[in-house]
Amino acid sequence: MTESQRPSGEYPMYPSYGNGDAAYPPPPSYDPAQPVSTGPGTTVWPAPGTAASYSGGAGHGGDGSHGVPHAAPEPPASRRRARRPVALLAAVAIAAAVVGGGTATVIGQLTDDPAGSSSAGSVVPGTTVSQSSKGTVSGVAAALSPTIVEIGATSTAGQSTGSGVVITSDGEIVTNNHVIAGATSIKVTLSTGRTYTAEVVGTDADKDLALIKLKGASGLKTATLGDSSKVAVGDQVVAIGSPEGLTGTVTSGIVSALDRDVTVAKDGDGGSGQSQGGQGGGQQWPFEFGGRQFNGDTGDSTTTYKAIQTDASLNPGNSGGALINMNGEIIGINSAMYSASSASGSDSSSAGSVGLGFAIPVNTLKADLDTLRDGSGS
Secondary structure, X not given: OOOOOOOOOOOOOOOOOOOHHHHOOOOOOOOOOXXXXXXXXXXXXXXXXXXXXXXXXXXXXXXOOOOOOOOOOOOHHHHXXXXXXXXXXXXXXXXXXXXXXXXXXXXXXXHOOHHHOOOHHHOEOOEOOOHHHOOOHHHHHHHXXXXXXXXXXXXXXXXXXXXXXXXXOOOEEEEOHHHHOOOOEEEEEOOOOOEEXXXXXXXEOOOOEEEEEEOOOOOOOOEEEXXXXXXXXXXXXXXXXXXXXXXXXXXXXXXXXXEEEEEEEOOOOOOOOOOOOOOOOOOOOOEEEOOEEEOOOOOOOEEEEEEEEEOOOOOOOOOOOEEEEOOXXXXXXXXXXXXXXXXXXXXXXXXOEEEEEEEEEHHHHHHHHHHHHOOOOO
């Protein structure tokens, strides 16, 4: 084997191209780069990219170790630079996912959204207030008014007007038992003005609750049933109902007290009977509170329940309607209110709220729903 006699660092000139074996590979279309000598024993080649890479001695049967050297490959740094935008995009995507997930959690906590709250089991989801309107009376009214209906019940005692809350899209409505007790026909008017006939599914006179079902209804907006155990004195509330037949009337106030013992007549046995809220008689649903009777005589058959007291204006016809917190969740079913007319003996034209109203806690309703749906009750 012939050893190279060139000094270290020297490289031979490119071979001349001609015919025969030397014609392979074909000559380039440009002059090959020439080495630059900077001193004895030192040769500098042009930077990569100024000349093509060729396989040296291999063209002459060698192994390429003594031929023309390959142009230096691109530094790995260029590949790393090419990958940096991809890595940066991936990092941004991961950060966005983390921030997005955290934001969703925070929003869920702020809005009591069941999807993001650990207490979802205590809330029955339905219509919610938009984020921009949450905490305002107008926002609550706009969101919940479509879920509150007017109920007109006809019985042998006459007609009565009350309210109800839609809890299923196919027309299940909760109301007070005294609104529909003894009714031979029930007509329900939605906030849109559309009317349906309804039938009684179940009643519970002991809790003054009833469940009715619209015939042929579908796609109705439903109310969110909240958690009355979280209600505190001083909380702002909104009441929606049909006082004196004025459908969709909205009033507001605060929670005045909790766990008030309210006694009401059962099944229309009170002196005012079933004409509560009736536009003709002007009589109200009688109840007892603090040892006193309001709105007439409750009669011999009564029931007592714990109630939420509110100063939101409630008038005849609000019975069965909703007491709502500022998140748009139902916290109570309005059931009893004191009207000055019953004490003064004046007619219904002077009847009005004196800031003494009561609502059945929504947790009482939720605990009773299965019984009402089964059609059983007291």
